[in-house]
Amino acid sequence: MRRLTFAMNLSLDGYTAAPGDDLGWSVPSDELFQWWSDRVGATGTALYGRKVWEGMSSHWPTADQQPGATPAHVEYARRWRDMPKVVFSSTIDTVDWNTRLVTGDAVTEITRLKAEDGGPLDIVGATLAAAAMRVGLIDEYALVTHPVLVGGGTPFFTALDDWVDLALVETRTFPDGVLLTRYETRH
Numbered sequence: 001m002r003r004l005t006f007a008m009n010l011s012l013d014g015y016t017a018a019p020g021d022d023l024g025w026s027v028p029s030d031e032l033f034q035w036w037s038d039r040v041g042a043t044g045t046a047l048y049g050r051k052v053w054e055g056m057s058s059h060w061p062t063a064d065q066q067p068g069a070t071p072a073h074v075e076y077a078r079r080w081r082d083m084p085k086v087v088f089s090s091t092i093d094t095v096d097w098n099t100r101l102v103t104g105d106a107v108t109e110i111t112r113l114k115a116e117d118g119g120p121l122d123i124v125g126a127t128l129a130a131a132a133m134r135v136g137l138i139d140e141y142a143l144v145t146h147p148v149l150v151g152g153g154t155p156f157f158t159a160l161d162d163w164v165d166l167a168l169v170e171t172r173t174f175p176d177g178v179l180l181t182r183y184e185t186r187h
Contacts, residue, residue, distance in 0.1 A: 002114050004047075004121045006129040007039065007142035010156040011149060016126045018150035021051070025148045029175040030072065032144070037076040039142075043083055044119020047110060049128035050089035053099075056080070056124075061097050086113070088128055106131050130158035140184050141166065147177040 008016045009026040017023055028036065040046070048056070063069060064077035085099040088106045095101045102109045110132050113121060123129045123138065132138050143156065166183035173179055 002121050003139045005140040006123045006138050009144045013149045014156050015150050015153040016156050017154040019153050032174045040079045043122045045084045045121050047123045048087045049125025052125040053087045126154045142182045145179045
């Protein structure tokens with residue numbers, strides 16, 4: 001069974017994006033950017049919601065060809081292009097860059113993917129993750145918390161019908177007061 005991790009940047013008040021989908025508060029330090037790059041390099045398949053997919057696919061496929069691209073950005077772009085991806089959306093028609101589109105039920109497909117052999121799965125996008133969270137499919141939460149209060153936006157967590165018990169497995173501090181906390185679900 002493959003492990004499913006929900007990992008995203010979030011504000012201290014719990015949002016993955018500020019109102020208007022503003023992400024300006026979550027610019028990573030070089031050290032944090034490398035952590036994200038290493039995570040992409042170790043991911044078997046990334047599961048994207050439409051909004052995050054549109055943002056990532058508008059930049060990373062050619063980011064390594066942009067003037068002034070740093071070696072870290074070149075490496076991330078290559079890793080991102082090479083990583084198998086699944087996009088869940090009923091509003092887009094095509095995807096590219098080593099990506100497959102799923103227009104049907106996300107929970108059914110995520111359940112099927114978890115049962116397959118292969119590397120770990122990362123779920124990217126709070127709305128998609130909420131569907132998996134509500135039915136207990138997420139095995140690990142990686143919260144990269146930035147010391148900013150944005151006052152609203154897209155929440156990292158969704159409302160749940162039942163408690164989910166978690167075990168802390170890692171904490172790490174990054175520059176600028178950013179804190180990684182990783183939790184595994186206790187099944």
